[in-house]
Amino acid sequence: AVGPYADDERRVFMFISYDCPYCEQTWAGMEEWGRTLPEPFRFVLVPIFRGDKRMDAAATGFYVVRELAAHRLPEYNRLAFAAAKQARSAADFVQVLRRMGFGQAAIDAAVNKTITQNRSARAMMLVRRYRVTATPFFAVGGRYTTHAGFTGGSYPLLAQLLNGLVSDVLSAQA
DSSP states (O other), rough: OOOGGGTTEEEEEEETTTHHHHHHHHHHHHHHHHHHHOOOEEEEEEEEESHHHHHHHHHHHHHHHHHHGGGGGHHHHHHHHHHHOOOOSSSSHHHHHOOOOOOOHHHHHHSSSSSHHHHHHHHHHHHHHHOOSSSEEEEETTEEEEEGGGTTTTTTHHHHHHHHHHHHHHHHHH
């Protein structure tokens, strides 16, 4: 139990790192699960920033794509997870954006936009707020955190646990 954080009461956050094999295997399925959440809940993928320039560039790339073409985030995620296996520097994730067809001027403009800066800052704040210790990591309704370690690595059981936590948050809001 954490919080409660009222500004997150209608969110389920999934914190990911692009160099985490478990995140790579589960993000798409968890996003599908997130589409089944009852109103007013919303599933939010949050790539983590951790002070590693290479992987912070991957997280920044997520917010660049969110600003330039949010409907292409699944494409970016697939490419960024693949790139993370061999990426040696932050420039490798800029190349992912370039391969997606984004020009350098558009990338630079998106990075420098206030909205992108605010989204990145919020992601960093959420990591601290929820004390993210592993990835993938989940925060539910501003009240609970969990990860697959609590379910013995079983993602079907994790989905059941998340459903229960969402139900608990909904009943507390009623």
